Amino acid sequence: MTTSHAEREHALLSASGSHKWLHCTPSARLEEQFPETQSTYADEGRLAHEIAELKLRKHFIEPMGPRAFNNRLKKFKENPLFQEEMLRHTDTYLEYVQGIVHGFTAPPYIAIEKRLDYSAYAPEGFGTGDCIIIGGNTLHVCDLKYGKGVPVSAEGNPQMRLYALGAYVEYSFLYPIERVRMAIIQPRLDSISEDEISIAELLAWGESIKPIAQKAFAGEGEFVPGDHCRFCRARATCRARKEYYDPLEDFKRMKPPLISNEEVGQILERARGLAKWVSDLEKYALAECLKGNEIPGWKAVEGRGSRQYVDQDAAFAALKAAGIDEAVLYERKPLTVPAIEKVLGKAEYRKLLEEPGLVKVEPGKPTLAPISDNREAITRPSAADDFASWSDFNPQD
Ligand code: SF4
Incomplete structure (x- = not known):
């Protein structure tokens, strides 16, 4: 049985939410009281998936002539969320799948x-x-992710493993499956992440999560806040998340007067999510105020408006008629390298700019990242002063 994207429904213990319910088992039941919200990004991703599905069907399942294909594609192009780049990005996904299929x-x-x-x-x-x-x-289990947030690794990824378990249960009677290859394709981030495990490893992992899944289904276990809270519908008002940030108060009582590097590490680890949590609280409080519910000390007000042309063409025509020079009315700016690449497409960009050496890569500024980040750690003592220079500042100089 196949499912179209529009028909997708979600299980309580969904594969896409597994990172969350595997870490924080009561989250799945707690989330039930919050409605699922739809974002434009999600709708955009759904449309890209539908285009990708059409392309894969044409190539592998139901051969169709250009006319039939274009007729079906036309419907997707009429969607207001359609962008030309969707065609290129879904081609990247199609090429990846073709690479696997043609390897047999x-x-x-x-x-x-x-x-x-x-x-x-x-x-x-x-x-x-x-x-x-x-x-x-x-x-092989392939997953297209159309978002352009952060690259998602396929290594040890529970969503991919749950899909693989489902596929194994369905097909192991028909096919002698011994190995599983999982791939997450994120064409807008130029990222393809792969992982490979044996069936024995997959089944052992499946056994290991059974008791956790049982707890999650029953809504039992400890609330465990962490990075996964970002995707939880209870993230604004979850008490465990609030309590996670309370211990920041403890640092105030620490002695001696200067904090140690160890404390800096501990504070940063906890505080990194703080801004996100506060922003979740603000969105929640605004929604409540707009509904007419009271959040003591806060209210919803009209934001600052912005001026807009009633009719831009008519406004500019009036300016020109009044003798204002066109050069004053328009800005002409060169496109940035990423924007040019988007306009030209990768191949043309490489031929015209990269190969003749007209583009260089400037190293980024050193940036602080958590230890779990997969980039290599660097040291650059000469640059350290740039970041510490504020300590030279003496307001009495
Ligand atoms: S916000 Fe975080 S801690 Fe709270 S239920 Fe959701 S995942 Fe668990």
């Missing part, structure tokens, strides 16, 4: 937008795999 000597089995049931591991759990390929003894 005999045609592999392919399923697109496949409902995968992993309820044997997580109660009532199911999700939708973007593309499943089985050839030889290998199961």
